[in-house]
Amino acid sequence: MRSSRKETRQMPVYMVMEARVRNQTKYTRYVEGLSSILADYGGRYLVRGGRTIPLNEGLKPERRQPGLFMILEFPSEVSLRRCLTSNEYREIWPLCHEGAETRAFLLEGEIP
Numbered sequence: 001m002r003s004s005r006k007e008t009r010q011m012p013v014y015m016v017m018e019a020r021v022r023n024q025t026k027y028t029r030y031v032e033g034l035s036s037i038l039a040d041y042g043g044r045y046l047v048r049g050g051r052t053i054p055l056n057e058g059l060k061p062e063r064r065q066p067g068l069f070m071i072l073e074f075p076s077e078v079s080l081r082r083c084l085t086s087n088e089y090r091e092i093w094p095l096c097h098e099g100a101e102t103r104a105f106l107l108e109g110e111i112p
Contacts, residue, residue, distance in 0.1 A: 010076040014046070014107040019100040020067040026099030031070075033092035038072065041083035047071040067100075080106065 021027045031048070038044060052066040074080040083089055096102060 012109050013074050013077045013080050014109055015043075015070075015072040015074070015080055015104060016107055017070050017072075017102055017104040018067045019070070019096075019102045021100045023099040026095045028099075030092050030095035030099055033095065034089075037083065037086065037088040037092075040088070041086070042075040042079045043072050043083055045070065046073050077106065077108070 019027065035045075048070045049068050052069055054066060072080075074083065
């Protein structure tokens with residue numbers, strides 16, 4: 001007999017960040033610091049750096065060359081937010097802010 005209660009399962013979330021690096025040394029130190037704390041919050045890199053190729057022809061000239069991207073996976077939004085509000089992350093955040101102009105997004109994802 002099936003249970004009438006819904007199975008509760010955490011939905012993974014993804015942090016997508018684009019960075020236009022201004023100071024490579026500081027940004028590299030940020031990424032190294034982030035790498036050392038991710039696992040403590042269940043996070044992991046799916047993509048970090050690499051070549052980014054625009055697929056849309058109609059992009060505005062100033063946006064033709066995308067920045068560096070990273071995609072992080074966390075088991076839940078709570079885990080991601082705990083990471084971003086942790087003392088460890090707060091210590092490395094100035095390196096990111098001073099090292100790059102960034103845009104970051106949280107994406108919810110469902111496992112099909």
